[in-house]
Amino acid sequence: MKVPVTPIGTVSELWRYPVKSMLGERCEALRMEARGVEGDRLFAVRDSKEKFGSGKSTRRFRKIEGLFRLQASYHHQVPHIRLPSGHVVAGDSPAVHQMLSEELGLPVVLAREEAISHLDAGPVHLITSASLAWLSSALPSVSIDARRFRPNLVIDVPGADLVEQAWLGKRLCVGKEVELEVCAATERCGMVASTQSDLPEEPSILRHIARQADLKFGVYARVVVPGTVHFHDSVVLGNGETRDLPPRC
Template structure:
């Protein structure tokens, strides 16, 4: 098993970036979901409604990539603003049709469930077998699941992560993760994002066949670097 893809989402629920390498600390990939769109009620933009999050149409029209001291947000018309620029707040508010600000994480992490999310090529192949690939691809586009790490796992299509909770995974020379539990999915996986079009079958299929879960999240036991191509092994 090896790392096939690394993704970071500098602003929660916006499109993110694919990286050749990253640093993983106790909080997760450095800079991942460190910022979020916050509305006037203090709720954060998401694809679902919960106590902390509010569904906001149009978030997937926006993208963000890392930078210091704040990430850069790109609008559909090509304009770019740093997330700490008041002009960014006004532009994103106008795009979403509601007053919002871009807020850096405070005491409570912006992650939905945990620091580092993982999916495998085997699970993608299994789900593709159940409901078909995305147009123009031979699989379901992994970007739908917004995972930090896509792991290339040889073998037949399956949901191998079902057996992972509680296990310790070493990645590359120093990074050590402990898998916590499966990731519960929401309607976001069916929504159009980047090159992936709208679907209406993925969440229903997972609800019927896999308790509405796909992939897992992990806690960081030992921080370290991760690079595409790194080998993964169980401790």
């Protein structure tokens, strides 16, 4: 690996979402591989028309209300889903499909990823503390929290600006092992304003990002060199020219 020259910050949060569009789990370490974060969105709720539950409707996805009321975490590589009642159902339980169907109000099954990816775009999603500070300074009365944007990595960097937008096409070396290439800006949808856990609905968040940043907030990256990222790992910025690579995401 070519050694980059510009230190930029540290990893302040790590997140994984075992089931697409459900609340996820905060982690101390994440394994990065070609697909992205190991286990991230590996499962999804699938309806009778073979569309996957999401916060938006597209060719592959169907917006399903209520997914944000559910929280998923891994136990020995099996997702366990906590319902609003507090009841927890294992993803390999025969009862999981019926319980999810009753909770969401339509027939669904819990499906493991096969030929069709559950990921929206790039393999790894990251945001910075500077972007969150930029948003907080513009909306001081609004509850701004990294959880609204469902990142895999939050990188603590100085300032209050959309700094990661300047990283497109560049490499990030995270900790001792992982190298990422930033490949696309993340286009936001209404999920960022939705109620989740203790965060209230805040439509002004999406309006501000639309007006001031053309709906772009955070970036996607692909994994160039796999490995494990840890909480508080250092992050350094390279020039994006470490080796020949296949097409970007």
